[in-house]
Amino acid sequence: MMRFWKIGGLLCLAACAHGSEAPPPTERPRETAHYTVTIFDNFGGARVRVCLEPATMLELVPIDDSASGQLRGAWSDGTPLDTTNGRIRLQQASGTPCVDYETRFGRSWFRARGSSAVVLSQTQWLWRPDPFPRELDATVRFILPAGGQVSLPWPQSHALYFPDASAFFTDTYGVFGSFDRQAFSVGGTSVVVARLGDQPSDDEVRRWLGRAVRTVASVDDRFPRDRLHFVLVPVDSPAEQVAFGMLRRGGGSSILLLPSLDATVSQLEADWVAIHELSHLWLPRLYSEGRWLSEGIATYLQEVLRARCGLQSADRAWTRLREGFARGRRSGTGRALASESRNMNRTGAYHRVYWAGAAFAFEADVRLRQSSRGEMTLLAALGRAQRTSGAEARLVSASVFLEALEEASGAGFIEELGKRYAARSSFPDTTFMDLPEYRDVRAQIMESAEGACGISAESSR
Ligand SMILES: [Zn+2]
Missing domain, CATH: 1.10.390 (Neutral Protease; domain 2)
Incomplete structure (x- = not known):
């Protein structure tokens, strides 16, 4: 993460978006949580239904306390639940395993010219069960406005995502809306790239990021992850080839990069930002x-x-x-x-x-x-x-x-x-x-x- 001193507006995200630093607690037996997330109001908020089995968890809590103000309400069978301090008290849910809640998204910090897609942390819509089970089988399914897509760094099968425990404690980048998404592999690593806007082209993205992954893999003749998720937001940045980069690790590795609209693929390859962010994964x-x-x-x-x-x-x-x-x-x-x-x-x-x-x-x-x-x-x-x-x-x-x-x-x-x-x-x-x-x-x-x-x-x- 660098060059933020030149992008003042991004600084709050850099400084404030870190999730809780507490490690996941380890108690209670395996449980399940199935989330259905309906994105509404032109990607301005989410209505979430979560069904918990068995229904022994006491609360749903925000991953990041700073997101607590975005909770608009929570209901069980239509009856409002107590949501003091952004925490949804489940004991009032009287036996029903499903709870509904609604959040409004804060301002999206990263928007590309000509793209309606938004880059959001999952802390904007994902509330976690508390106390957190030692083993939780969680699934997330999205219902999106017509033409909308989603991209997250979590394991996925068809329309279902399977976030691990770290996705409930550490923030990450996801993209919602209309955008280009491509997948390829580099060595043994599966790479997914969500690109807002038209450039760099698919071929250029493959060449730039493929070479960056191989370069960082040269540390030990292998890349330290099986899966990688990139979010590219092209920006006007005449002076720098890549204006900004940041890594997030909640549920998988997601790297946000802001390439310059003026940069050629050779300039992107030679730039340091992608190499820097990928290098973090050795630590x-x-x-x-x-x-x-x-x-x-x-x-x-x-x-x-x-x-x-x-x-x-x-x-x-x-x-x-x-x-x-x-x-x-x-x-x-x-x-x-x-x-x-x-x-x-x-x-x-x-x-x-x-x-x-x-x-x-x-x-x-x-x-x-x-x-x-x-x-x-x-x-x-x-x-x-x-x-x-x-x-x-x-x-x-x-x-x-x-x-x-x-x-x-x-x-x-x-x-x-x-x-x-x-x-x-x-x-x-x-x-x-x-x-x-x-x-x-x-x-x-x-x-x-x-x-x-x-x-x-x-x-x-
Ligand atoms: Zn860094």
């Missing part, structure tokens, strides 16, 4: 004080992977890292990096957090390569650590992830190095990167890895 979701680590590693990878896979030269990658470190050094509020990360959406210290984190990634990569005589790298450690953590959407602390990285790398310094960065209030020293004795390791970091980048057939057309 778990981290709590806000650990964002220096997740954003830092994604920022480092966006430069290194593009150089390794021929999307930019090694010289340009080093220049961009040097310039980024200089920007990071100039920004910030003097807080320790962990605290700077926690307060970033309020203080705007994005450059400090992203680039101090990238300096950590760079130092860790250099030290891993040197201490192992080139046998271990940050990329290999990320790949190994991800095999252990899997695709969970659960939030993890920076120290847990650093421990996993240390174990995966077999090196004894990662946790200590990470702790030092997290506590540091001045920008780290990166001047060693230009010393002559680091010339070899610099060359290794940006060394072409086209064999691992899978640049062939479909993706390089």
Whole structure:
């Protein structure tokens, strides 16, 4: 997620749209929840019927408290239910397993010129049972206005979606309305792309995003997810090829990208935003004080992977890292990096957090390569650590992830190095990167890895 400092209007979404940080609780036996969601009023709201079996859940609650004001009412057999604070009390439902509720959508932040489709978080219409069952079999079926479609990152069979537990705790992007939807696969990963507006063309989308997925897969010769969902909203952005990008993980990986209407497919391929967002999938979701680590590693990878896979030269990658470190050094509020990360959406210290984190990634990569005589790298450690953590959407602390990285790398310094960065209030020293004795390791970091980048057939057309 970057470039938001240039798109002020999107900032609230970036800052405010995060779902609850609490992990799903684990109690009670397997239950079912079947949702039928009728979208009405020109995609302005939803009437939802949810049938719960057995009817032992006490309330339906919003995923994100900020959506509670959008609830217009709830009924059981036509009788109004108590909806204080946006929570629907079910004990009044007197034995009937189905409840109706109605929400109005807040303003859609992302609209493409000439498109009537809206990009919405599921927190606008999905209320979850509470207490949340340990195992819930949930289905969601949509009834849409004529000509309307829906696209979500959840497993789907025909008209039925099957959201997992994370879809009830972590927000994600969905698209409603009239839009282009295409599906293809890259290696073993199924990709669905919902595009608002006419461009880039289907072929260009396949080429751009196919190559981005392969580039990020080069970290460990595989992509860390079986399924990916993209939402493309083309915008006027003369200065940048991709004006904005953001990843959400509720029920699956959904990446929103705002490509410029002026960008050619080669420019889109060479741009860093899609690579950055996809790189996040090598890491778990981290709590806000650990964002220096997740954003830092994604920022480092966006430069290194593009150089390794021929999307930019090694010289340009080093220049961009040097310039980024200089920007990071100039920004910030003097807080320790962990605290700077926690307060970033309020203080705007994005450059400090992203680039101090990238300096950590760079130092860790250099030290891993040197201490192992080139046998271990940050990329290999990320790949190994991800095999252990899997695709969970659960939030993890920076120290847990650093421990996993240390174990995966077999090196004894990662946790200590990470702790030092997290506590540091001045920008780290990166001047060693230009010393002559680091010339070899610099060359290794940006060394072409086209064999691992899978640049062939479909993706390089
Ligand atoms: Zn990011």
